[in-house]
Amino acid sequence: MSAPDLRGKRVLVVGLAQTGIAVARFAARRGARVIVNDGKPAEALGERVGALRAALAGLGPLDHEVELALGGHPEPVFTGADLVVMSPGVPELAAMGAARAAGVEVIAEIELAYRFLHPEALLVAITGTNGKSTTTALTGSLCEASGRPTFCGGNLGNHPLIDAVDSPASSEGGYVVAEVAGFMLETCTSFRPRAAACLNITEDHLDRYGTMEVYASMKARVYRWQTEEDAAVANANCPLTLEGARRSRGRLYLFDSQREVERGAFLSADRRDIVLRLGEDSREERYPVADLPIVGMHNMENAMAAYLCARLVGVAPDAIRRGAAAFRPQKHRMELVGRRDDVVFYDDSKGTNVAAVAASMRGFPRPVVLIAGGLDKGGSYEPMFQALDGVARGIVLIGQAAPLIRAAAAEHGAAYPVVDASDMHEAVRVAAGLARPGDAVVLSPACASYDMFDNFGHRGRVFRDAVTAIGAERLDS
DSSP: OOOOOOTTOEEEEEOOSHHHHHHHHHHHHTTOEEEEEESSOGGGSTTHHHHHHHHHHTTOOOSSOOEEEESSOOHHHHHTOSEEEEOTTOOOOHHHHHHHHTTOEEEEHHHHHHHHSOTTSEEEEEEOSSSHHHHHHHHHHHHHTTTSOEEEEESSTTOOGGGGTTSTTSSTTOEEEEEOOHHHHTTOSSOOOSEEEEOOOOSOOHHHHSSHHHHHHHHHGGGTTOOTTSEEEEETTOHHHHHHHTTSSSEEEEEESSSOOSSEEEEOTTSSEEEEEOSTTOOOEEEEGGGOSOOSHHHHHHHHHHHHHHHHTTOOHHHHHHHHHHOOOOTTSSEEEEEETTEEEEEOTTOOSHHHHHHHHTTOSSOEEEEEOSBOOSSOSHHHHHHHTTTEEEEEEOSTTHHHHHHHHHHHTOOSOEEEOSSHHHHHHHHHHHOOTTOEEEEOOSSBSTTTSSSHHHHHHHHHHHHHHTTOEEOOO
């Protein structure tokens, strides 16, 4: 698909946050008449309006001023556009339906970016309920180690995919690695990754999608436009992921932490190597687990997916090993942050749902004192306690969900101490007291943070400060 001509077109950008600002700048640079829409009024958007104007200030003389349509989503603004570009996280709006009925195309930011990427750039897209950020960042590190221009972003942090278009990675043989969420894939119409991975699909975002079937169908759209030349990477132990991948026209590669696969990735019998089988002849490539600075069976699955994606777009084995060794975990995602008396401290504040914590605890290499709790998100805590069997030294509970988690521990028959703490500093002191040499204290809350903290990042920072306060050596940068 050739890049569309935006000159003189009325491009409506919905959502005035980081991605919306980037799209507005991108479209204005290409001569579009840009309108930015947000449901919040200007006074509620804080500095974002100023950030938009600052982003446009360096473009030189324009034929028009960017228009603002704030405080609602008026249908005439949508139906009067030539193209509507949705920012991530904006829900389906009645005005979007009106635009479609009027013949106006409504697309995601990642779809717009895809249309402008160099046709020979190698796009890797990673989705799933849990593990997207770690897998995307690791894949980016593996690709970067190849020496080719590499962009790593999307739903991952500070780099919307639209920023890749004007980067060196948008070139023949360049690597573009993107984390994509289901709500980004909703409004795609041609988004085609050379390698696409869905890591897992567990209960989440049902407030938006209503049923697991609808939620899973949105994740599976990462494979929707692939061809026989592409690779579909999927979790062999997630039926919903497998169902979506098997509908792809791309070549199917599985990753499996429990058993061997004919084509894909698995762990060696001694758990020391990640083994890849990429062809029909069952020849194997082996990569030492010791190369990786991440722990837990869920991270071995993330690494298997990342290794597959990187190899399937041409990253050489020696670059895989260099990239793995150079990789550092994302902030607040099972990040090693401290050590005291042979007890290590991990910040996994991003573990905001039960499935994420269960995945991180299953196969953890040390006994664990878990710090959990916060704002309850609904659902059962039983999968977390099943994963903790055999690995938990104790649990320290904080926040509003503490009584619910304590009751769930009693119902499960937890055979270890379950202790309450009034705040994070007390939780770290109590957890350190429960831990023995060789153990790990892990903050992985299984809950949202908003009862006690601004967000999961704030919660993680307070945890790190508490680790320092008990005299632990800080290991994070």
